[in-house]
Amino acid sequence: MSALPGSAEGTAVTGLDSSPVQPAPVDLPPLPDQARLEAREIIARYPQPRSALLPMLHLVQSYQGYVSPEGVALCAEELGLTKAEVGAVATFYTMYKRRPTGRHLVSVCTNTLCSVLGGQRIMDALSADLGVHHDETAADGSITLEHAECLAACDYAPVVTVDYEFYDQQDVASARELVAALRRGDKPSPTRGAPLTDFRGVSRQLAGFSQYEDPYDMAAAIDAPSSLGPTLAGLRLAEERGEAAPPMPTPGTPARDAQEPRDTVAPSGRTGQTPGQEAADARVAAADTPAEEAGAAGSHPDAPEPAGRRLPDGRAGTDTPAGSEPGTSGQGPGKA
Known part of the structure; x- marks a missing residue:
């Protein structure tokens, strides 16, 4: 990654922001006493006080538009944490803003x-x-x-x-x-x-208020109306075609293997193949759908090795002990 840690580009690429919390603007109103009371109300919801940190960070955002240094201090004081511990959380999740946001x-x-x-x-x-x-x-x-x-x-x-x-x-x-x-x-x-x-309003909602x-x-x-057209398109098509998903197994239902012919789970050994090969052949033949057949064929012992599993010369790996290859360091015997 070419972007520097803590940069806007780095945040965009990684989803994380290692930049520090930005100092408060001179015109930022202080957190009211009500914010501290609501923070304690949040803490009372949890058996472990520090579990309240995430909604508390949303709470301070709802008042100041971002997680300010004052907000970090309030969370630390009320939860008995250090500012560094609070800051570590506030700089991990992108929903917590380190600089003032717009409306x-x-x-x-x-x-x-x-x-x-x-x-x-x-x-x-x-x-x-x-x-x-x-x-x-x-x-x-x-x-x-x-x-x-x-x-x-x-x-x-x-x-x-x-x-x-x-x-x-x-x-x-x-x-x-x-x-x-x-x-x-x-x-x-x-x-x-x-x-x-x-x-700020949605931050208050995320805080639980x-x-x-x-x-x-x-x-x-x-009760706001909602449009779910694309999400339900597959369901509508299935209803029109009379299609349905296979029923879910109920507790006590025998496993699929228990209902298969015995020769798919107990090879005879009379075909000249290994038991594993004979069982795999039987599973391919017993498949009910193309997907099942493809899955059984893919797990067959005779299935070709997927691309990328072997080296270009056909070898599956190397017998050279780790650390003795040219260019390695710290993994094997050193050379003068």
Whole structure:
């Protein structure tokens, strides 16, 4: 990897950020007393206090927009940990931000399928429009842009999330329109999931508290409509074709081998083959489906060695003792 540890590029490639927590801006309001009370409420949920660290980090983000030095200190004090221990966790997970975020966090999936379908083009276009790169915030404070290794929604690719709410099957034009609306102060409805709030609001929710003061708003978020078209496409096709998955075995159901003909598990030894070869032949012949037949053939003792298992000269390895090959060091007898 060419990117340096702690750099934005390194974070993008590895998913980890070794950079230190950024000092607090001069205009950052201090954590209120309520934050400490809520931190103690979180701690009371767990039999081991330090298990509360993850939601507590989300809690301080909900107040200050990132995990500030003050937030690290609060977590350390309440949990009896060192600041280094808290910082080690805060710098491991990418959901914990080490510098102030914008009003909204826009994440663009650039992993394999999303990238093939245009995710990288979306990232490049938004980066140009906002004048920022990965993990940077627009000058007006509206958007923090990041690209994600995977948003776990390949059936909706390319995917963009705003404050972890999904906007599916995006393209450059729709993503640009979405970000322009966010910068105007609008909150377009996600494709699925709860209505959009902001980064601090969703951080509060991840800490285990409701981000909605009005119970009607909270109920509306829970009951928000959702589109699951691509995810359910296979199910609909199966119903139309009358297809169904094999039934799951119930407790006490005999293993498949127990129901096979005896000669597939107890070779006769009369064919001139080894018992293993005869049993493997019988398993191939008894396969019910092409997939089972391919699996049985692949595990047959006579199956050809997969590519890459042997050296170019056909040898399976080397008989040279470890450490005695030219160029090795520290693994075998040294030479003067």
